[in-house]
Amino acid sequence: MNPQKETILDERSLTPAFLGILDDDGPLFLEKIRVFSRRMTLRIPFETSFGRFDSLVRHFPAITFRTEDGTTVTGIGECSPLSAPWYDYECHRSVEVALGYLTASLTGKSVDEADGAAAPGLAPVTGVESFLGRYRWIVGHAMAKAGVEGAYWDARARLRGVPVFRLWGGTKSDVEAGTSVGLEPTVEDVLRKVAVAVEEMHIARVKVKVKPGRDLAIVEAIRKRYPSLRLQVDANAAYDLLNPEHLARLKELDAFDLMMIEQPGRNDDIFDHAVRLAHLSTPICLDESILHAVHARQAIALWKQYSGPSRLVINVKPPRVGGYLEAIRIAVLCAASGVSVWCGGMHESALGKTANVHFSSRSEVNLPGDHVSQAPYYVKNVAESPRYEEGRLTVPQGVGWGLGELDLTEETETP
């Protein structure tokens, strides 16, 4: 046997220093954690096969640190789960439970004693890896973890007096913004929404949701009206990659010059996406099935073997992969192998959306993200979203997330 030389970066080498992340401002003593929970009313209710949601609960962990010289700083992050476990197993109820364990681990207490205040004599955090190390034992619960990590980065950036993207090695001052159009009742309804995105918003690209039987006619109609539109489809795991009819429909999508077909197969599959769709010329994008950098490395290896890295795209959502360091690791792994990357959304509030924009300012994030919607998601948001103009969003330049004072006043009991 003559094993092929491994040319894919190994995630163990992707340290913060290797990634160009600034994280060396000395020890931070964690003083307390307070979680704000807000039920935020949606402007347009969210319809799924099992129910209708008029609001989403967002958790905002606020962590106060003290430096060696006694300066205190509070950073805030966001947990962005859906209201029920349909995208993955997390939902706002599971996030609330996980935040109990995260708070206990970070404050050095048992989960039954955790009240948000640090245990006496708790050792300081010396960098992001020591922060993450406090709760590395917790399996899964990526969306809960991303919220507390966000608070860490906001605090670090505030201490240094810089925007978060500067710590993260971001270089772009604005990022391309796309939008997502859902499964509307008719093709005409989809076309109407696409027309608003293209003709009024001048969006950078359009993504439309598809499922078997609700795919070819939609894409054909959009292509007919907009021959050069940057267009991609997202199936949210609706196709069976062992079903010849489903495979034939996906192959037919090759005729429409799509940027990618996102997650057609199972939400936890990588292998069948690589092998059974290798004959498509349209790139395949993985979303739900990439939970960390190990998955990304394995996907890259499979695509190198079966079709080629230029036919793989990864939608990196920081909440899905457990936070921002892991998101940057995946983006760097992908770029090193010629795999394209973009940043999807989880109906974040302005805070979470802005964190995604800071992440997207990394050069490795090379395709437009799902950063804007046709109408604001929420009746009342926690801050103003970054400025959108002609398909681009400005990366905020203020300290921390660059959002100024957040409005977290409407605290509610999590139902």
Ligand SMILES: [Mg+2]
């Ligand atoms: Mg998706």
